[in-house]
Amino acid sequence: MAGYSGKFLRINLSTGQIDQENLDIELAMKFIGGRGLAAYLLAQEIEPETEPLGPANKIIFATGPLTGSQAPTGGRYMVVTKSPLTGTIASSNSGGFWGTELKRAGYDLIIVEGKSDKPCYIYINDNTVQIKDAKKYWGKLVSETTDLLLQETGDSKARVLTIGPAGEKLALLACVMNDKYRAAGRSGVGAVMGSKGLKAIVVRGTGKLSSARDDETKKVLTNIRKKIRENDVTGKGLPTYGTSVLVNLINESGIYPTNNFQGAYFETADKTSGETLADKYLVKNVACFGCPIACGRYSRVDDVEGEGPEYETVWAYGADCGVDDLVAIIKANKWCNEYGLDTISAGATIACAMEMYEKGVIDSDEIDGPALKFGSGEAIVEWTRKMGAGEGFGAKLALGSYRLAEEYGVPELSMSVKKLELPAYDPRGVQGHGLQYATSNRGGCHVRGYMIAPEILGLPEKLDPSSIEGKAVWVKTFQDLTAVIDSLGLCLFTSFALGPDDYKDMFNAIVGQDWTTEALLEAGERIWNIERMFNLKAGISPEEDKLPRRLLTEPIPKGPCKGHVHRLPELLPEYYKERGWNEQGLPTEAKLIQLDIA
């Protein structure tokens, strides 16, 4: 059936067993694919209390029905597993080319189970699937591993997904990298691969992917491409300056967190902005598979070059650590890519350590590297390297800010939700976005319902960021729509130019269905609830729908949002109601029946 390969791989690394199984397409469509389908499968196949780094956890690499299609940005895939960082469901999204290659090889997804007793990698060449020895790659950085694996397999057109040394050493901030520079970044998914002894998955696929209704697809996609091209943001803003063009806007809006969220306005933000990056260090723009937007940046400074840094990275290592040295940020970003670390959590954990150090909680005798002082470019670069290499105090940092702060008896200094470090927007000045942080199924994350779009960017319409009125409905709608986009296999950035009807049109034309927009959004809601149920069963109670105390009680000290705190207690009951959950935040039986997941 168009859109779905109809097959998936189940690979057990304990036994070496490799099975090709048929995908139940009806079931797949109920959860769309990608993130949604993988969440369902994970919930079915593992006990929610499973130890995330034990052999009973599974890790799923899932494409969506539009991955590899001609739909613009259709190159995305998801890594879904139980997170060792948060204990919640993890679903990390990545672009590049790997997802498309997997689909072309004939598989919608791969379920990896068990644990190999020695380092291994999986090589998929269309129908031939092998588990191979990876001893010589263990310990190697991401770019070298990628090059060597391409050499060994002898196919320069193959695509490589790998972990770096951070994942091997079970750093809880480890990500999964593909195509050298693209990251399934959050929730520690790289450590799950590491715990299984799985270094990499190399894929080569030569199949052709078709769409169900050629004429309709052509017509729909012509219209979609036009919308993306003519939209000011996707046609101009993102291609010209990349994501870090946001630095100045978020700063001028007074919601740009500085020094571990102690402030929200960074005087020298412009020194690290997308404009400065373009001026000084940009080599070229880069795009993921099938993407006309090309928001990626390839930068060079001294002997360091590669993709990035993205907006979030610039913030985490920049303002959040009080650093305005773009060269140091580019170097820290490079270490993250090479060692396989989530740039947001890694930078934010260093920021937390800096506050602890400056407050005297961490003693200078305890650390075997540069002083953890806000503003130190040297510190962000060297501590990132040490985190990646699991060296000395760096190994402690690599477990994330929550575990670090808790160990020292100051958990309130970890700016995280459900132990996942918050990204680059201070919720005290954007109420809807803060609600979304508190309720995101994977913890402190901005891309589960990007409320910055309406609250700051005015997309699709401008909302007052400091108001709480009507925000619960917006958050729910954005969360459900995002679940749809992730599950289809498209990039979230398309949503700056497209609306729900556009996704419905692409899905219908390519898969050959006649869904309504409501049905598609209901599938998004179903996915949201499946993830929520997984978390509840895993012991993540609704009490975890919260924000760090600082953001609820300490007003922003200066800048445009001076005096603001987040008003979560007022927002949460309305959100639960909008979701059809009870007052305690538990999905009701009626809601689960309505969504057909009771």
Next chain:
Amino acid sequence: MVVEVKLFATFREGRFNERELELPEESSLSDLLKYLKIPEKDAKIIIVNGLATSVEHKLSNHDVIAIFPPIAGG
């Protein structure tokens, strides 16, 4: 009156990054955009003293004005 104007992204090309400007009393944002030769429809986000506002907004002495073309990221 004197206002501080900050320009971003493509608006910097051929103009400036940040500058103090002397404007006639009672000037509005619309007048400022005309002076800067920025078409109103292109100035998608305007922030005066930290608050997003529209082109009709009347300016006051010492206002800090940030003007952005349509941008996004994430």
